[in-house]
Every structure is written in C-alpha cells, then in structure tokens.
Amino acid sequence: MSQATQSSIRDADSFDYVIVGSGAAGSILANRLSAGGATVCVLEAGPPDHSPYLHIPAGFIKAVFNKKYAWQFSSEGTAQTNGRRVPIPQGRTLGGSTSINGLVYNRGQAADFDHWAALGNTGWSYEDVLPYFKSMERRVGGDDRYRGRKGELPVTDIDWIHPLCEAFIAGAVEQGIPRNPDYNGAEQAGVGYFQRTIDRGWRMSTAKCFLKPAMARKNLEVRTYAQATRVLFEGCKAVGVAYCHPAHPSQVRAVRARREVIVSCGAINTPKLLQLSGLGPADLLRQHNIEVVRDLPGVGENLSDHYSVRVVARVKNSQTMNQLVKGLSLAGQISRWLMKRPSIMALSPSLLHYFWKSTPELTAPDLQGVFTPASYKEGYVGMLDDFPGMTAGVWQHRPESRGQVRIRSADPLQDPLILANYLEHEGDQRTLVRGIRLARQLLRSQALAQYFDSEVLPGPLCESDSELLDFARRYGVSSYHVNGTARMGPAGDTYAVVDPQLRVHGIQNLRVIDSSVMPAMPSANICAATMMIGNKAADLIKQS
Ligand SMILES: Cc1cc2nc3c(=O)[nH]c(=O)nc-3n(C[C@H](O)[C@H](O)[C@H](O)COP(=O)(O)OP(=O)(O)OC[C@H]3O[C@@H](n4cnc5c(N)ncnc54)[C@H](O)[C@@H]3O)c2cc1C
Structure with missing residues (x-):
C-alpha cells in the first residue's frame, strides 16, 4: 500500500461491509445486509438514476448507448465477427444494468444450476437456489412450487x-x-x-425495488460518482477500498471495511478492479507494474456471452x-x-x-x-x-466459446481489453x-x-x-449477458477465483458477488440468476 493510501485508509470512515457496485447483485446485497443491522457502504461509479429514460421501459433505447448511464465497452473484432468490434454496453448508475436492460425475467433451466453444483459448487443446485429465486419475486400466477409471491421484485405479464x-x-x-x-x-x-420486471408501466430496477427502500435505514450509505480504483489489503486481508470521482481521478479517497469488501461491479468491471488491486494472472499484473497480492490466473478468463x-x-x-x-x-x-x-x-x-x-x-x-x-x-x-x-x-443457450477481460494499463479510468471470441468454437x-x-x-x-x-x-x-x-x-450482436470472469469453483480448480461461498481464494475478507462468479452460462438472459446470486450470498455472509 502506498504512503498516501495508508494515511487515507487510516483516516477513512469505516463500515462493516463495503459493496462496490449497485447493480443486479449489489443492490439486493445492500438491502439484505443492512436489514440485519450491519453498517453498509455502497460505492457506485455512475450517477444517480434520475433520468426518466431509466424508469420508462421504452427509454431503454435512449439509455443503452448513452455514456452517462452505460459503460460503452466493446469486444475486439475477430475474423469470426468479420473484423467488427461488437458493442457490449453495461449499466453505470444506481441499479447497474437493471436500469438499462431489456426487462426480461428468465431464470434458466434446473439443469443449469445442477451443473454448477456438479462442478464442485456445493450449495448451488437447483433445489438449493430455488428458494432464493422465490423469496425475491412477487408474481401472480404459476405454480407455488416454483413461484414467489411476497418478494420485492414484481414479475408481470404483458x-x-x-x-x-x-x-x-x-x-x-x-x-x-x-x-x-x-x-x-x-x-x-x-x-x-416473456415475463417482465415492469410494474404499472414502470421499470423495476434493483435500485427501485431493493436499494432505495433500504436507503431509509441509517446504517446504509450509498455514494454515487464513487469509482473504486483499488481494493486495499493488509497482507492478504482486504481492509477497504480506494475510490475517486470519475471526473477528478487525482482526488483518491478511501473507505474501510471492518468485516468484508464485496466486489459487485459486473463481469467486465469486476475482473478489471481485481486486476488493478493485484489479484489476477501474475504476468499481466507485472507487465503493468502492479504488485501481485495473489496470482489468480482465472481473473478475467472464462468470459461468456450470448x-x-x-x-x-x-x-x-x-x-x-x-x-x-x-x-x-x-x-x-x-x-x-x-x-x-x-x-x-x-x-x-x-x-x-x-x-x-x-x-x-x-x-x-x-x-x-x-x-x-x-x-x-x-x-x-x-x-x-x-x-x-x-x-x-x-x-x-450455452456457447462453448470463451474470452478474456484484461487491463490495458494501471490507469483505473481506462477501459479494459475485451476479447469475447464469439463463434470461435465450431x-x-x-x-x-x-x-x-x-x-x-x-x-x-x-x-x-x-x-x-x-x-x-x-x-x-x-x-x-x-x-x-x-x-x-x-x-451478430451481443445480448449483453457477459458473465464468468471470476468464476466460482473449489480449491484445486486453477481457474476458479472464488469458492462456493464466493470468497476469493487465498484472500481474507473479500468476496465477489455478481455475474462474474457464474461457473457456466445459464440457459437464459442472466439477470434473474445474478439477482439470485446476490440474494443467496447475503445468507452465505450472515452464516459465516
Ligand atoms: C442493454 C442490456 C440489456 C439486457 N437485457 C437483459 C434482459 O432483458 N434480461 C436479463 O435477464 N438480463 C439482461 N441483461 C443482463 C443483466 O442486466 C446483467 O447480466 C446484470 O444486470 C448483471 O448484474 P451485475 O450485478 O453483475 O452487474 P451490473 O448490474 O452491471 O452492476 C454493476 C454495477 O457496478 C458499477 N461499477 C462498475 N465498476 C465500478 C467501480 N470500479 N466502482 C464503483 N462501481 C462500479 C456499475 O456502474 C454498475 O452499476 C441486459 C444487460 C444490458 C446491458
């Protein structure tokens, strides 16, 4: 840790949990953890979600390619995309991509989650995850064995x-x-x-359904325009997060986490933040003069998309x-x-x-x-x-082609290199x-x-x-369902980044909780599964 960061973390305010990213997973997590009385700070790089385009479903078309509300990422062109770069925008506001997405609610097949468990991820079979799908949704119709009635997220019919x-x-x-x-x-x-996350004409983002209701609690603080630049460590223990206003990158601030730091930045920004923090393929980190906290070859690998x-x-x-x-x-x-x-x-x-x-x-x-x-x-x-x-x-549903996300430099404001490798597999x-x-x-x-x-x-x-x-x-275009870049897997799986409790392997007090941890692509648009991950992870944290 540099001298400057050491003194800023000493003086920083502290919370039990610091969650980086207020998207599909981060907002639900903030709700659940703060409900238990813990103090929680959420850092969100983007602005508040004031624009009507983020709330009127048809506003999607105005928001997706607006750089104020969406990270304008794109995958490198390859022969398989005729040399074209393929745009992969991701939400950048409260609610993350749930504030700009296509509103489709689709869980996937039971076999998808049984496959996650079969890969060594105990606790993630369909039977294990079904209660977490059910407890967050409010659905009229369907069979009680599968559908939830009392959750915060309305799932409606057209x-x-x-x-x-x-x-x-x-x-x-x-x-x-x-x-x-x-x-x-x-x-x-x-x-x-399709079933949709729309209620009485309005988009139901996770910010709207989970984060904002919880913001009435005194123990939850949400900071917008707060872009995490690094997770801070003492040895191999995460102790806080350095962040800045994206327009004022030289003014770095820090916030301390007494219990845990949770990275929920989405499948492009999560591996980027981990790599900037010294967690990733050692060669890549050294190439950019980043001190290696732990060599984790899987950080940024295994990128999948539809x-x-x-x-x-x-x-x-x-x-x-x-x-x-x-x-x-x-x-x-x-x-x-x-x-x-x-x-x-x-x-x-x-x-x-x-x-x-x-x-x-x-x-x-x-x-x-x-x-x-x-x-x-x-x-x-x-x-x-x-x-x-x-x-x-x-x-x-489940393409075999896999890609990578890699930092291009140690500059936290530079977009990473994304190689999605679409159609690479015959x-x-x-x-x-x-x-x-x-x-x-x-x-x-x-x-x-x-x-x-x-x-x-x-x-x-x-x-x-x-x-x-x-x-x-x-x-061909991206369906914007990127995932898998910090995948879950048991110790011994070289490319696993987190264990089935979503703790980063070899590091204390640090979890990744978002679409990055998916060990395999679900047979669906992936928002419902990401929300389920946030919902279940809150219990994993409370039980640990
Ligand atoms: C245009 C679009 C359409 C889609 N349509 C659908 C659909 O219809 N149905 C469906 O199921 N799925 C859909 N998806 C996918 C789904 O919305 C995402 O998979 C899901 O939101 C991912 O959740 P997440 O928590 O991993 O990340 P996100 O929801 O993207 O949240 C990540 C948050 O972290 C913040 N962040 C990132 N880096 C930092 C940092 N360094 N510091 C602080 N904050 C940071 C981001 O600004 C963002 O708010 C769509 C996605 C997009 C982009």
Missing part, C-alpha cells in the same frame, strides 16, 4: 397484445413448439410471452411498432401510458420467447429465440425501420446456423403468412450453411 404476436405463437405451435404458460416453472421449452442474430421480415396487412413510434401515433401511445392503459411505452424490447432444440435428439432446448413486431435498421438496436417489420432473434457456429434456420422457418409459418411480405435479413440469397454463418459473422 398487457399489450399485437396480432403479429398471436400469429407468431400460433405458427410456432403449428410447427410443433408447444405454448408454455410459465417458462420459469417446471419446464422451459415452448413459446409464449451472441445473437436477427432475422428480419417486411410486414404487410398490419402496422408494427415501427409506425407506432412516429408522429401522432407516438403521442397517442404516450397519452395511453400516462392514463395507465396498455402502451408501447411500457414494453420490453422483446415480447415473445421460444426455447427450442437445434436438433431433435436433444432432451432440452439449446436455443433461445425472441420475437417482436418491430425491426431495426440493418438489424442493430437503435433506429427502427421506416417500413413495417418484424424480427425473430436467436442465440445459443460447435457454436453449427448451433447458431441451425438457430437462424429455425427463426426463419418460424417467420414463414402458415399463421404468419397473411403478414409476411418478404425477408429483409439475411435475405433470399443467403441459403447455404456457410452463407448463413457469414451472415452471423457480419450481423
């Missing part, structure tokens, strides 16, 4: 029904995919509407959202939203799901698809097309091509025929496997 959605479902059923009323219940496979591709069709005989967001129609939608009536202002970006198998021999879905009666220019989220359009997106290429064929087939169902005009992307000239793979390389 109230805006579009004829294209109904036709898409009917078409999928026609092609052998059953309608599933609750993919978060006994069985994931099937087609239907690489998705969209099939887009021009629509006839119906208006789509592309028209509803323009001129007088938009004004009408806003006034409907203000009157608490069904409106496109209160929709998640994807309305329908289909979970299905890329080959019939499989016993469970290995593909997730999404459908929405809208289309974006060139298939990229941002600007809607001028013509009526619909989109069926698809990604592989099996991933095959599965995604099958997924594109399935998405295409679903848009050409009999039930949708009255609305299907023509395919825009990939287009009629794209037929063979190699043409479809080439399309995936040129048009």
Whole structure:
C-alpha cells in the first residue's frame, strides 16, 4: 500500500461491509445486509438514476448507448465477427444494468444450476437456489412450487397484445413448439410471452425495488460518482477500498471495511478492479507494474456471452411498432401510458420467447429465440425501420466459446481489453446456423403468412450453411449477458477465483458477488440468476 493510501485508509470512515457496485447483485446485497443491522457502504461509479429514460421501459433505447448511464465497452473484432468490434454496453448508475436492460425475467433451466453444483459448487443446485429465486419475486400466477409471491421484485405479464404476436405463437405451435404458460416453472421449452420486471408501466430496477427502500435505514450509505480504483489489503486481508470521482481521478479517497469488501461491479468491471488491486494472472499484473497480492490466473478468463442474430421480415396487412413510434401515433401511445392503459411505452424490447432444440435428439432446448413486431435498421438496436417489420432473434443457450477481460494499463479510468471470441468454437457456429434456420422457418409459418411480405435479413440469397454463418459473422450482436470472469469453483480448480461461498481464494475478507462468479452460462438472459446470486450470498455472509 502506498504512503498516501495508508494515511487515507487510516483516516477513512469505516463500515462493516463495503459493496462496490449497485447493480443486479449489489443492490439486493445492500438491502439484505443492512436489514440485519450491519453498517453498509455502497460505492457506485455512475450517477444517480434520475433520468426518466431509466424508469420508462421504452427509454431503454435512449439509455443503452448513452455514456452517462452505460459503460460503452466493446469486444475486439475477430475474423469470426468479420473484423467488427461488437458493442457490449453495461449499466453505470444506481441499479447497474437493471436500469438499462431489456426487462426480461428468465431464470434458466434446473439443469443449469445442477451443473454448477456438479462442478464442485456445493450449495448451488437447483433445489438449493430455488428458494432464493422465490423469496425475491412477487408474481401472480404459476405454480407455488416454483413461484414467489411476497418478494420485492414484481414479475408481470404483458398487457399489450399485437396480432403479429398471436400469429407468431400460433405458427410456432403449428410447427410443433408447444405454448408454455410459465417458462420459469417446471419446464422451459415452448413459446409464449416473456415475463417482465415492469410494474404499472414502470421499470423495476434493483435500485427501485431493493436499494432505495433500504436507503431509509441509517446504517446504509450509498455514494454515487464513487469509482473504486483499488481494493486495499493488509497482507492478504482486504481492509477497504480506494475510490475517486470519475471526473477528478487525482482526488483518491478511501473507505474501510471492518468485516468484508464485496466486489459487485459486473463481469467486465469486476475482473478489471481485481486486476488493478493485484489479484489476477501474475504476468499481466507485472507487465503493468502492479504488485501481485495473489496470482489468480482465472481473473478475467472464462468470459461468456450470448451472441445473437436477427432475422428480419417486411410486414404487410398490419402496422408494427415501427409506425407506432412516429408522429401522432407516438403521442397517442404516450397519452395511453400516462392514463395507465396498455402502451408501447411500457414494453420490453422483446415480447415473445421460444426455447427450442437445434436438433431433435436433444432432451432440452439449446436455443433461445425472441420475437417482436418491430425491426431495426440493418438489424442493430437503435433506429427502427421506416417500413413495417418484424424480427425473430436467436442465440445459443450455452456457447462453448470463451474470452478474456484484461487491463490495458494501471490507469483505473481506462477501459479494459475485451476479447469475447464469439463463434470461435465450431460447435457454436453449427448451433447458431441451425438457430437462424429455425427463426426463419418460424417467420414463414402458415399463421404468419397473411403478414409476411418478404425477408429483409439475411435475405433470399443467403441459403447455404456457410452463407448463413457469414451472415452471423457480419450481423451478430451481443445480448449483453457477459458473465464468468471470476468464476466460482473449489480449491484445486486453477481457474476458479472464488469458492462456493464466493470468497476469493487465498484472500481474507473479500468476496465477489455478481455475474462474474457464474461457473457456466445459464440457459437464459442472466439477470434473474445474478439477482439470485446476490440474494443467496447475503445468507452465505450472515452464516459465516
Ligand atoms: C442493454 C442490456 C440489456 C439486457 N437485457 C437483459 C434482459 O432483458 N434480461 C436479463 O435477464 N438480463 C439482461 N441483461 C443482463 C443483466 O442486466 C446483467 O447480466 C446484470 O444486470 C448483471 O448484474 P451485475 O450485478 O453483475 O452487474 P451490473 O448490474 O452491471 O452492476 C454493476 C454495477 O457496478 C458499477 N461499477 C462498475 N465498476 C465500478 C467501480 N470500479 N466502482 C464503483 N462501481 C462500479 C456499475 O456502474 C454498475 O452499476 C441486459 C444487460 C444490458 C446491458
């Protein structure tokens, strides 16, 4: 520890727990730990979540690429992405990515968590984690064995029904995919509407549902514009955190943790902070003149994400959202939203799901698809097309390709190098091509025929496997589900960063609690599983 930091930590105020990051996991943790009477300080690098774009569901489109509220990361281009850098924005405000995300609530398959346990992570089987999914959610409908009724997080069904959605479902059923009323219940496979973290027209971020209610407690303090630059150690014991206002990096402050420091910065920023703090691959740290506190080769490795591709069709005989967001129609939608009536202002970006198998021999879905009666220019989220359009997106549930996150320098304000290695694994290429064929087939169902005009992307000239793979390389995008960069695993697993209690191996008083610790990708958008991790981790801490 430098002289300056030593004196600032001596003079620092202290709390039982210091949580770095107020996202999906950090906010829930802050709520649960402060409820037990412990003093808790949350450091959040981003600003408060005052903007209406962070609260009105449709505001997502304005927030995701706004650098005030989202870290504008991107993965390096590779041959598999046709040399393109792939944007991977991450939330940077109270609530983290839950303040800008796509609002889909999707837990994954029971087998995902049984797999975590089988990898040596005792306590993380489906039976172990189900109570933590249930205790945080407030859901109407479904089976009591699977669904929670009294939690803080409302999980609701859509109230805006579009004829294209109904036709898409009917078409999928026609092609052998059953309608599933609750993919978060006994069985994931099937087609239907997404469940969303939206309540009475408003986004339900973890800041809104967990952090802010807890901020009424005197023992919880939340500091915004507080970007952690380093975890501070005495020997191998974490004792506090150095942080700064991102606009004034030279004015470093410190806060002391009497019991534990908890890193909850998300799957890109968590490995970055650990590496800056001297925890990571020793060679990398030495290359940047960072003193090695512990050589942990797994920090920043094992990066996984869902690489998705969209099939887009021009629509006839119906208006789509592309028209509803323009001129007088938009004004009408806003006034409907203000009157608490069904409106496109209160929709998640994807309305329908289909979970299905890329080959019939499989016993469970290995593909997730999404459908929405809208289309974006060139298939990229941002600007809607001028013509009526619909989109069926698809990604592989559990890709094998793995990437890395590595600091580029010892400067805490510099973005790390991200190499996601999308489609690097040949099996991933095959599965995604099958997924594109399935998405295409679903848009050409009999039930949708009255609305299907023509395919825009990939287009009629794209037929063979190699043409479809080439399309995936040129048009694929991140689903923003990065995880695994500080993965959980037992001692003896060289690349494990934390143990099944989420304590950093070989270090005292330091845990990682966020999407980084996932030992394997869940078959789902990963927010629900990350929230579950925060919810369960609070109990692990209280029990230790
Ligand atoms: C655009 C988008 C759409 C998505 N859509 C969905 C969806 O529909 N459904 C779904 O299930 N999942 C979705 N996800 C993924 C999901 O939201 C994330 O996986 C989840 O929020 C990750 O939780 P986390 O706690 O790991 O990190 P985050 O929620 O990202 O929180 C990390 C927090 O730490 C803060 N932080 C980072 N570094 C520092 C530092 N050095 N000091 C202080 N604070 C720091 C960040 O600013 C942030 O607030 C989406 C994500 C994005 C970005």
